[in-house]
Amino acid sequence: MKQITVISGKGGTGKTVLTASFAALAKNACIVDCDVDAADLHLLLHPKIRERHVFRSGKTARIDKRICTECGDCIDVCRFRAISGGFDVDPISCEGCTICSLVCPSQAIAMEENQSGEWYISQTKYGHFVHARLGIAEENSGKLVMKIRQAAQEMAERDRLEHVIIDGPPGIGCPVIASLSGVDLALIVTEPTMSGIHDMKRVADVAAHFSVPTKVIVNKYDINLRNTKAIENICQRRHIEVLARLPFSEKVVQSMVRGLPVVKFCSDGIAHEIADLWQTVALCLTTDQTQRG
Amino acid sequence: MIVSIASGKGGTGKTTVATSFALATKNSQLIDCDVEEPNAHIFLKPRREKRVTVSIPIPKVDLTKCNFCGKCAQICAYNALAVLNDRVLVFPHLCHGCGGCSLLCMQKAINEVDKKIGIVEIGKANGVAFVHGILNIGEVMAPPLVRAVKQNINTSKTVIIDAPPGTSCPVIEAIKGSDFCILVTEPTPFGLNDLLLAVEVVRKMKIPFGVVVNRADLGDRKVDTYCEEENIPVLMRIPFDREIAMSYSKGIPLVTAQPIYYRKFTNMFEIIKNHVCVYSSKGNLELVD
Structure with missing residues (x-):
């Protein structure tokens, strides 16, 4: 079983569009949406939820005003400035460190467990799908990502699946690192813009930092050919293979509006190129190209 | 006044709006809070005046x-x-x-020592005061760096915050304390889905908000229908245009590439200013048109 994570650094370069097509093309795979705070893959895969799990993580302080003597010790120790002068806790600022409850001389502070989100095991036309919804303004997205990746991995092992295909979040922080750790291949989808290039370099640095084999796809390459060339040069210097150049295509938006992976929406042009790309990716994973050095 | 630019979905045009808004607004300060992937400097090309290392305290046991x-x-x-x-x-x-x-x-037996998580850089670009943060590679703690970036807010200016994508802690940290939030979206199912999430965030945080629709002529009409039904003001529409895409790809701000947008951004500023006045006098979340 091989795990692939699609990432980009910059948002909106085409991660989810590509992942949905890979899901439709892969014969024997489990799909995971690790962009837990703005998940979109379900809009193209139309999952039927089979299992629903609550994700609990972290705690929030609650002050019992009937017991509180307003001594102010909690305010003094809180580094997150989550307790107001009127002894109200701002649940958004509270990081659940529990120190206020430990120093309170009147035991007026209780720590309550957060229900931070939900995660699901679902069935789609194209196979198993594990996804989640992080509560609004919640933290610990990295932990939720680890949770759903673990569920997907167990399922893939149980059913002897060939691939776990992971749609990663944008950025380079906590949920990205959780989506990348220990996978067999990081596929960076970038675009030929100055921002796309800048962000690709940073996310490639993160993949290298965690020793994850990396390949690059240039999406909408025809928006700026000079920048596409620049991306290819940067990748060459870093010994990262560029697997494909995909053209800008209005079919992508049209397929999204219809709620379909683009390879199921049309069969020529962009769809054809994505199908070829999937063959290449699958081949990379079967050969020793992704062995760790 | 502090105006933040956010969106659930990435790549909808937050930085395009933030940088042009800053350039079109007098006495503005741009604060790039997307410390994981800061991009505003690519467009504004600020002259750096100061660089500060940011650390968080971690325990060291004797x-x-x-x-x-x-x-x-x-x-x-x-x-x-x-x-x-x-x-x-x-x-x-x-x-x-x-x-x-x-x-x-x-x-x-426990002392605290500093662990570096990133840097904050301060500078100037075409009259815009500029601040951004750069998170170290492999670092997971973005929120403390966002807080450090925001300590440089100068409230005597019009402060424009470029937020990261998503709806979780780094976004909350970035938009907290804003007087108004501009949500940038695109008229696609992904754009709409993530707009709904972003609206939940700003409503939970009680920040007045409006929407900018980017690539407004691609996709479908559902974002517009949603905004009409929810009485959410659409502040600006930017059409899809290969020329805009091309200048964006080169790192040229929208108002520089197409000066006609200058007026659109100054108009948007006036609309927001009025909304913020009405909001603070009425003290409720719903905006009036």
Whole structure:
């Protein structure tokens, strides 16, 4: 079983569009949406939820005003400035460190467990799908990502699946690192813009930092050919293979509006190129190209 | 006035709006809070005046004082410490820097040392005061760096905050304290889905908001229908245009490439200013047109 994570650094370069097509093309795979705070893959895969799990993580302080003597010790120790002068806790600022409850001389502070989100095991036309919804303004997205990746991995092992295909979040922080750790291949989808290039370099640095084999796809390459060339040069210097150049295509938006992976929406042009790309990716994973050095 | 630019979905045009808005607004300060992937500097090309390293405090255990009682590991809500028979392990990437372990250690065996998480750079670009943060590679703790970036806010200016994508802690940290939030979206199912999430965030935080629709002529009409039904003001529409895409790809701000947008951004500023006035006098969340 091989795990692939699609990432980009910059948002909106085409991660989810590509992942949905890979899901439709892969014969024997489990799909995971690790962009837990703005998940979109379900809009193209139309999952039927089979299992629903609550994700609990972290705690929030609650002050019992009937017991509180307003001594102010909690305010003094809180580094997150989550307790107001009127002894109200701002649940958004509270990081659940529990120190206020430990120093309170009147035991007026209780720590309550957060229900931070939900995660699901679902069935789609194209196979198993594990996804989640992080509560609004919640933290610990990295932990939720680890949770759903673990569920997907167990399922893939149980059913002897060939691939776990992971749609990663944008950025380079906590949920990205959780989506990348220990996978067999990081596929960076970038675009030929100055921002796309800048962000690709940073996310490639993160993949290298965690020793994850990396390949690059240039999406909408025809928006700026000079920048596409620049991306290819940067990748060459870093010994990262560029697997494909995909053209800008209005079919992508049209397929999204219809709620379909683009390879199921049309069969020529962009769809054809994505199908070829999937063959290449699958081949990379079967050969020793992704062995760790 | 502090105006933040956010969106659930990435790549909808937050930086395009933030940079042009800053350039079109007098006496503005642009604060790029997307510390994971800061991009505003690519468009504004600021001259750097100052660079500061940002650290968070993490525990360092003095083994000559430690009696291995295990209290620090027991109270740490983030499992950043583990106490063995003759050793204490610290996991810096899990530490939130709450200071509880050093405060509550009976032996006074825990000191705090700085762990670098990134840098803040301050500069100027075409009359715009500029601040951004750059998170170190491999670092997970974005929110403390966002807080450090925001300490440079100058409230005597019109402050424009470029937020990261998503709806979780780094976004909350970025938009907290804003007088108004501009949500940038695109008229596609992804854009709409993530707009709904972003609206939940700003409503929960009680920040007045409006929407900018980018690539407004691609996709479908559902974002417009949603905004009409919910009475959410659409502040600006930017059509899809290969020329705009091309100048964006080169790192040229929208108002520089197409000066006609100058007026659109100054108009948007006036609309927002009025909304903020009405909001602060009425003290409720719903905006009036």
